[in-house]
Amino acid sequence: xxxxxxxxxxxxxxxxxxxxxxxxxxxxxxxxxxxxxxxxxxxxxxxxxxxxxxxxxxxxxxxxxxxxxxxxxxxxxxxxxxxxxxxxxxxxxxxxxxxxxxxxxxxxxxxxxxxxxxxxxxxxxxxxxxxxxxxxxxxxxxxxxxxxxxxxxxxxxxxxxxxxxxxxxxxxxxxxxxxxxxxxxxxxxxxxxxxxxxxxxxxxxxxxxxxxxxxxxxxxxxxxxxxxxxxxxxxxxxxxxxxx
Numbered sequence: 327x328x329x330x331x332x333x334x335x336x337x338x339x340x341x342x343x344x345x346x347x348x349x350x351x352x353x354x355x356x357x358x359x360x361x362x363x364x365x366x367x368x369x370x371x372x373x374x375x376x377x378x379x380x381x382x383x384x385x386x387x388x389x390x391x392x393x394x395x396x397x398x399x400x401x402x403x404x405x406x407x408x409x410x411x412x413x414x415x416x417x418x419x420x421x422x423x424x425x426x427x428x429x430x431x432x433x434x435x436x437x438x439x440x441x442x443x444x445x446x447x448x449x450x451x452x453x454x455x456x457x458x459x460x461x462x463x464x465x466x467x468x469x470x471x472x473x474x475x476x477x478x479x480x481x482x483x484x485x486x487x488x489x490x491x492x493x494x495x496x497x498x499x500x501x502x503x504x505x506x507x508x509x510x511x512x513x514x515x516x517x518x519x520x521x522x523x524x525x526x527x528x529x530x531x532x533x534x535x536x537x538x539x540x541x542x543x544x545x546x547x548x549x550x551x552x553x554x555x556x557x558x559x560x561x562x563x564x565x566x567x568x569x570x
Contacts, residue, residue: 327446328352329362339369342452345445345472360517362449369453371446373513382510384424384454387461391426395462398433405434406558407540407565408488418486420475420531421493421524423511425451427542431490432464439486440468441475446514448472476530489531492542493524525550532568539568 328350329335329343343349352361356375363370363381370383386392394401404427408415415436419428422440424447431438442448452470459465471478479489494512531539532551541551545564558565 327361328356328358329364330356332363332365335364336456338456339364339453342449342456345448362446368457369450371450371510371514373510373517380510382450382507382514384450386425386429386454386458391424391429395429395433398430401430401434403558403560403563403565404430407567408434408436409538415487416484417488417490418475418479419490419492420479420527421491422451422470422475423447423492424507425455425470427490427492428468429462432462432467435464437467438469439471439478439482439484441471441473441478443472443474443520444514444518445472446518447511476527479531479534485537487537489536489539490542491528491531491539493528536568536570538570541566541568 327346327348330352356372359375360371360373361375363372367383368385370381372378372381374380386395408431415431417428417431417436417438419425419431419438419440422428422442425440428438428440442451448470455465455468455470494515528541528550543564543566545559545562547564549566551566551568553568554566555569556567558567
């Protein structure tokens with residue numbers, strides 16, 4: 327994997343690449359088809375050198391996520407899925423991705439262990455965390471890991487209040503406009519050979535003991551499990567809640 331360094335990279339960001347056995351730093355145009363770029367905005371990933379302007383960059387302080395964090399009390403569906411509680415919940419996000427929903431959990435005052443299997447996505451999100459940690463104090467309640475989430479869960483002695491599952495899934499309607507960010511994530515998972523593993527992960531977690539599982543699905547996605555205790559419906563997504 328190559329990283330095109332335009333500005334001096336911070337030591338902390340560079341340490342987020344620990345899981346890459348070989349990381350080649352380049353000062354000129356990268357020769358690889360896909361590569362990292364580091365500049366004054368932080369870390370980005372170019373998935374196709376033919377379209378270097380199409381990059382994936384994570385920022386918790388601006389954009390859609392920054393807007394959601396500023397109005398976290400309006401996140402009614404996630405709050406309903408978690409249930410009414412006055413205590414700080416311990417949540418295991420087994421499909422961390424870009425931490426979109428984990429950041430909401432943190433802003434609601436809960437503690438989260440989030441695990442992402444992709445080394446590329448992990449490095450991008452880790453850099454975003456480092457850039458935001460001084461402005462989002464709730465990040466102190468996050469443990470973010472790059473590993474197989476099922477194996478990490480099995481290895482932990484801690485009992486979680488909630489297991490959160492938000493697997494990648496195919497588009498239900500080919501006519502729907504695709505999210506550029508979602509397509510970038512899918513391409514990255516293809517690069518790292520992490521395709522068609524979401525449903526298997528869900529099945530594996532259901533075979534374990536748990537207090538509560540929240541499974542996020544598209545609104546019209548088929549129900550693969552019949553023992554749903556209750557559901558929370560949004561405009562385009564739903565949360566299926568399972569209690570042990």
